Amino acid sequence: MSEDKNQFEDDYQKLLNETLNEVSEIQSYSKKSQTEIVTIGKNMARRTNIMISLAILLLIVPIMTLTTYLYYAIGGRADHLIDVVTKTIYVTEPNMGLEKLKLEDEVGFFSMNITFDVFKRIGKEDYRAGNYKLDFFLDHPNFPKKNMLLDRPLPEIPDKETEVLFHPKASIPFNQTDQWDILNKLPDGTVAEVYVSLNELMKPDVLQKQLPKNMELRWLAVDTGMEAAQVDKGGVPITPLGYPAQYDPTIWSPFRSYDQTNEEVFLDILSLLEKNQPVAEKVARAKSLALKSRLAYIKKQGINVYGAVITGPTEELRKLQNIKEIRALKVGEVKLWNWE
Amino acid sequence: MELDQVYRDNVNDLYRYLYSLSKDHFIAEDLVQESFYRAYLHLEDYEISNIRAWLFKVAYHAFIDLLRKNKRFVIQEPKEERHSSKETPEKRLLEKESFQLLINDIHSLKEQEKHVLLLCDLHQLSYSEAAEILEMNLNTLKSHLHRGRKKVMEKVKERK
Amino acid sequence: MELGVKKKRGDRRLPTISGFLSFLVALISLAGLNVALLIKEKVFPGVFIIQLPIVGFFLGVIGLFTLKRSRLYAIWGLSLNIFLLIFTLLMIISSLGINYKP
Numbered sequence: 001m002s003e004d005k006n007q008f009e010d011d012y013q014k015l016l017n018e019t020l021n022e023v024s025e026i027q028s029y030s031k032k033s034q035t036e037i038v039t040i041g042k043n044m045a046r047r048t049n050i051m052i053s054l055a056i057l058l059l060i061v062p063i064m065t066l067t068t069y070l071y072y073a074i075g076g077r078a079d080h081l082i083d084v085v086t087k088t089i090y091v092t093e094p095n096m097g098l099e100k101l102k103l104e105d106e107v108g109f110f111s112m113n114i115t116f117d118v119f120k121r122i123g124k125e126d127y128r129a130g131n132y133k134l135d136f137f138l139d140h141p142n143f144p145k146k147n148m149l150l151d152r153p154l155p156e157i158p159d160k161e162t163e164v165l166f167h168p169k170a171s172i173p174f175n176q177t178d179q180w181d182i183l184n185k186l187p188d189g190t191v192a193e194v195y196v197s198l199n200e201l202m203k204p205d206v207l208q209k210q211l212p213k214n215m216e217l218r219w220l221a222v223d224t225g226m227e228a229a230q231v232d233k234g235g236v237p238i239t240p241l242g243y244p245a246q247y248d249p250t251i252w253s254p255f256r257s258y259d260q261t262n263e264e265v266f267l268d269i270l271s272l273l274e275k276n277q278p279v280a281e282k283v284a285r286a287k288s289l290a291l292k293s294r295l296a297y298i299k300k301q302g303i304n305v306y307g308a309v310i311t312g313p314t315e316e317l318r319k320l321q322n323i324k325e326i327r328a329l330k331v332g333e334v335k336l337w338n339w340e
Numbered sequence: 341m342e343l344d345q346v347y348r349d350n351v352n353d354l355y356r357y358l359y360s361l362s363k364d365h366f367i368a369e370d371l372v373q374e375s376f377y378r379a380y381l382h383l384e385d386y387e388i389s390n391i392r393a394w395l396f397k398v399a400y401h402a403f404i405d406l407l408r409k410n411k412r413f414v415i416q417e418p419k420e421e422r423h424s425s426k427e428t429p430e431k432r433l434l435e436k437e438s439f440q441l442l443i444n445d446i447h448s449l450k451e452q453e454k455h456v457l458l459l460c461d462l463h464q465l466s467y468s469e470a471a472e473i474l475e476m477n478l479n480t481l482k483s484h485l486h487r488g489r490k491k492v493m494e495k496v497k498e499r500k
Numbered sequence: 501m502e503l504g505v506k507k508k509r510g511d512r513r514l515p516t517i518s519g520f521l522s523f524l525v526a527l528i529s530l531a532g533l534n535v536a537l538l539i540k541e542k543v544f545p546g547v548f549i550i551q552l553p554i555v556g557f558f559l560g561v562i563g564l565f566t567l568k569r570s571r572l573y574a575i576w577g578l579s580l581n582i583f584l585l586i587f588t589l590l591m592i593i594s595s596l597g598i599n600y601k602p
Contacts, residue, residue, distance in 0.1 A: 012493050015438075016461050029351050029355060033351075034348045037376055038344055038348050040373060040376075040377075041347075041377040041378075041379065045379075051523055055576060055580055058534050062534070062583075066590055069591055069595065070590065070594050072594070072597075074597070078599060105599040107598065114599075
């Protein structure tokens with residue numbers, strides 16, 4: 001058996017060796033074509049590597065951009081953020097509005113920045129009050145860059161000393177007669193914006209009836225249970241929450257509503273902001289909005305107003321001095337006549 | 341570069357291997373080119389200790405991929421008419437009748453036996469190298485080799 | 501078509517020409533797109549994200565079905581061109597979903 005096996009192995013090896021000997025001298029390719037084949041292969045491989053690397057590199061930016069766009073588009077994330085930001089302005093900035101239609105957005109890598117102008121109604125005209133620039137990293141906002149064009153802007157960091165609207169139980173830091181002096185010394189033929197603080201809480205329509213004609217109630221500051229102290233539970237200063245007193249004809253304004261009163265819209269906005277408080281707190285001047293407890297307070301107590309922003313001709317505004325419900329007044333912006 | 345030189349030295353072996361696999365000059369030539377292209381392309385991916393064995397592996401895979409891509413591809417007998425054309429590497433190989441016969445015998449074997457014989461015997465790779473290329477257990481390889489050799493010898497004896 | 505039938509010598513080696521062109525067109529389009537994205541061009545150059553990718557797409561299809569050598573380039577070219585077209589589509593859809601103004 002093993003003999004047999006060896007025999008056939010030997011035969012096989014002999015055959016194999018003969019064959020291999022025959023072909024081993026054959027050089028299928030010349031030196032030149034050998035080099036050619038290897039070089040072509042090498043260059044092709046190099047080209048492939050370069051092209052694939054290039055493709056991968058060039059894919060980075062489009063993929064990041066696309067991911068960002070999809071992130072903001074899916075579920076209307078960007079629109080939701082914009083909504084929160086713009087509505088925060090309406091309820092935290094006295095007598096301030098904006099044109100949402102003209103809001104600009106720019107989407108970058110995993111970020112979006114929005115810019116928009118804010119307006120104040122002084123007299124009968126809307127004046128551009130400034131410009132907001134707000135950067136988002138995904139859905140996380142930075143502090144807005146504000147560029148205010150006002151003569152007497154509200155301080156960026158709210159403080160008891162510099163506020164303009166005061167609860168009946170809060171002390172007033174500025175001298176009353178000074179403010180009336182400003183108003184008295186302004187020439188007739190100007191229009192002005194004034195912040196008035198009331199002696200007692202009252203319903204918005206009651207306040208409206210108290211006011212002389214020929215002036216416009218613009219914004220109402222609502223009692224939320226924290227205004228007496230002017231700080232939240234943690235001692236962080238708060239600013240007034242309120243809402244526009246008039247129907248707002250601006251396109252896409254939340255207060256351009258026929259089937260909801262401004263009070264109802266105000267409450268809707270507060271509940272929206274409550275769910276998005278981190279975003280709202282970046283946009284608002286106050287670093288604390290404490291919306292949960294304030295909203296609960298308003299729902300329990302109803303809407304009671306302790307202050308307001310009024311605009312009209314300066315000579316008309318002087319009449320406010322005779323109204324006993326008005327505890328204090330602070331003059332805001334003044335502009336040239338535009339009343340009639 | 342040293343690598344280029346090593347590659348160049350193996351062009352002929354690779355051609356012969358691919359010719360013995362495909363029995364077609366043009367396919368073999370294409371695959372030689374393809375193998376070197378791949379060899380450069382995947383150079384970074386492997387720890388290469390044995391370049392010759394690695395090149396055979398690349399060539400083997402190039403051939404297998406070609407088969408997979410072209411299911412209808414049939415290894416055919418070389419046609420006589422081609423001999424009349426100008427001097428080609430194939431012609432030089434074909435002139436050796438015994439080589440041609442041996443290849444034909446090997447091709448009549450089972451697939452795995454065929455590959456083992458081509459690598460180990462016709463191209464003199466070591467058992468472990470061939471096992472690595474074919475991704476085969478060393479013992480399996482040896483038994484394929486043994487069976488294959490036996491069958492080839494039987495065919496040779498029949499012819500005589 | 502049997503491979504054995506093909507006897508023509510010459511440019512049969514390695515990736516096909518149309519596959520290569522498809523890949524090349526995709527790379528050019530991608531480069532253009534990158535520039536547009538990086539300089540934050542508001543209006544996208546349509547040629548890079550619509551016309552060229554469509555051309556590249558068909559070149560890639562041709563490259564894929566030509567039974568020549570490697571289809572690597574054709575596959576890359578085709579994938580990149582399809583990516584560009586999908587990119588365009590998704591960008592349009594998502595732009596409409598962000599701060600859309602009539």
